Amino acid sequence: GENVGLHLPTLSVQEGDNSIINCAYSNSASDYFIWYKQESGKGPQFIIDIRSNMDKRQGQRVTVLLNKTVKHLSLQIAATQPGDSAVYFCAEKEVTGGGNKLTFGTGTQLKVEL
Amino acid sequence: DSGVTQTPKHLITATGQRVTLRCSPRSGDLSVYWYQQSLDQGLQFLIQYYNGEERAKGNILERFSAQQFPDLHSELNLSSLELGDSALYFCASSEGYSNQPQHFGDGTRLSIL
Numbered sequence: 001g002e003n004v005g006l007h008l009p010t011l012s013v014q015e016g017d018n019s020i021i022n023c024a025y026s027n028s029a030s031d032y033f034i035w036y037k038q039e040s041g042k043g044p045q046f047i048i049d050i051r052s053n054m055d056k057r058q059g060q061r062v063t064v065l066l067n068k069t070v071k072h073l074s075l076q077i078a079a080t081q082p083g084d085s086a087v088y089f090c091a092e093k094e095v096t097g098g099g100n101k102l103t104f105g106t107g108t109q110l111k112v113e114l
Numbered sequence: 115d116s117g118v119t120q121t122p123k124h125l126i127t128a129t130g131q132r133v134t135l136r137c138s139p140r141s142g143d144l145s146v147y148w149y150q151q152s153l154d155q156g157l158q159f160l161i162q163y164y165n166g167e168e169r170a171k172g173n174i175l176e177r178f179s180a181q182q183f184p185d186l187h188s189e190l191n192l193s194s195l196e197l198g199d200s201a202l203y204f205c206a207s208s209e210g211y212s213n214q215p216q217h218f219g220d221g222t223r224l225s226i227l
Contacts, residue, residue, distance in 0.1 A: 031213065032213040034215055034216075036218075041220070042220050042221075043116065043118075043204050043206075043218035043219050043220045043221050044157070044204070044206075044218045045116065045218070046116075046215045046216075046217055046218075049213075049215050051213055089157065093213065096170045096171075096172075097169065097170045097171065098169045098170065099145075099162040099164060099169025099170030099211050100162065100169075100170060100211055100212070101147070101159040101162060101170050101172055102147075102149075102157075102159060102216060103159070104156060104157040106156055107156065
């Protein structure tokens with residue numbers, strides 16, 4: 001896959017269990033965060049986002065938690081399925097110049113065991 | 115399907131050459147972003163355009179340039195290619211440039227021989 005060269009942390013879970021993927025971000029001024037899923041051969045796919053004025057947001061089978069005090073994000077996936085196997089990235093939006101950019105974490109490889 | 119289209123999917127060329135990567139954003143999106151994903155650097159921001167104007171620049175090499183055309187499609191030009199430029203190049207688009215998700219295409223895999 002695209003991230004073979006990086007030493008990606010790996011999370012292995014049994015099918016049906018809940019998964020929790022963690023991420024530390026760097027900029028205390030960041031006000032917007034996104035989780036992406038990247039499958040082999042594809043681009044990052046948007047999962048869920050959260051603004052800094054919230055500490056929790058829920059989607060379909062996914063929940064994002066934001067702890068601004070310790071600059072930590074987590075992604076919880078309920079009832080993990082084989083199709084959830086992928087690399088997961090957190091990203092923080094940073095304002096730069098007259099625009100903005102996303103700064104991505106290293107990523108976590110999620111492996112779902114049958 | 116994110117709605118962002120990138121061509122070509124694969125590109126193989128030699129050192130010293132020049133290539134152009136193309137991106138069509140999602141319908142209605144005015145912002146286009148380019149990212150590079152390499153084996154040792156992860157996903158790195160290169161440049162952002164909004165409605166034809168450059169808005170933000172990352173660690174983009176001087177050998178690289180981009181533009182966004184009136185129809186909002188964008189091109190990333192890479193010249194004097196080096197072996198280290200081998201990577202996946204992603205384009206993303208968003209409606210504006212504030213707190214909105216960026217939606218990514220499936221990338222162009224560039225291999226320099």
